[in-house]
Amino acid sequence: xxxxxxxxxxxxxxxxxxxxxxxxxxxxxLTDIVGYPFVVGQANYSLSRRNTVRGIHSTSLPPGQAKLVxxxxxxxxxxxxxxxxxxxxxxxxxxxPQDEESGMAVYLADGIGHAFLTLTDDACMNYLxxxxxxxxxxxxxxxxxxxxxxxxxxxxxxxxxEKDATAPTLSEAQALGMLPSYEDCLAHYAALAKRPAGL
Numbered sequence: 001x002x003x004x005x006x007x008x009x010x011x012x013x014x015x016x017x018x019x020x021x022x023x024x025x026x027x028x029x030l031t032d033i034v035g036y037p038f039v040v041g042q043a044n045y046s047l048s049r050r051n052t053v054r055g056i057h058s059t060s061l062p063p064g065q066a067k068l069v070x071x072x073x074x075x076x077x078x079x080x081x082x083x084x085x086x087x088x089x090x091x092x093x094x095x096x097p098q099d100e101e102s103g104m105a106v107y108l109a110d111g112i113g114h115a116f117l118t119l120t121d122d123a124c125m126n127y128l129x130x131x132x133x134x135x136x137x138x139x140x141x142x143x144x145x146x147x148x149x150x151x152x153x154x155x156x157x158x159x160x161x162e163k164d165a166t167a168p169t170l171s172e173a174q175a176l177g178m179l180p181s182y183e184d185c186l187a188h189y190a191a192l193a194k195r196p197a198g199l
Contacts, residue, residue, distance in 0.1 A: 001094045005109035006080045007033060008096055013103060022103050025068060036192035038066060044127040048118045053158040055115025056081050056141040061180045061188055063137060064110035066130040071098035074123030078106055079150055081113040086182035091170055093150050111185035115143045117152050139178055140167035147171060
């Protein structure tokens with residue numbers, strides 16, 4: 001991906017007369033790629049109707065919350081946005097089409113925001129999160145912020161929560177001190193790399 005510390009994961013699928021099988025996540029492989037263990041602290045699912053936009057969401061440091069996100073039913077346009085102030089790609093986005101057939105997943109390190117647009121009804125997303133949800137630590141940035149310029153290609157106004165629709169723009173969130181620094185995120189990744197396995 002164009003954003004450092006964000007990765008697309010395309011599985012090898014094995015079809016047979018019953019259907020198909022693939023490995024969605026293997027800890028040691030992801031550890032080799034990102035440089036530190038991805039420990040799952042919470043698993044979430046969301047179900048959304050067609051033309052729903054969710055995000056841009058992230059989590060403050062501490063505690064942070066890296067995510068491995070997969071569309072397990074339907075199809076979505078998945079978007080990563082670099083929210084790390086001082087990052088070479090701060091404010092940039094990367095788009096990944098995901099659907100139930102491809103098994104494509106996206107890994108987002110702490111400090112990278114996540115959003116998606118549903119392209120089908122009853123689109124279901126699975127999120128494996130490195131930390132459990134902590135009230136008061138969520139970061140929301142408006143997904144329709146023209147300065148970010150995500151190409152949603154909407155034919156009509158999207159279905160959105162009130163929280164997402166009224167979220168600050170990226171520049172407003174930065175001015176309010178809501179966003180993590182790139183330096184703090186790099187230090188966090190380095191600390192994770194030193195953490196004993198399984199913790």
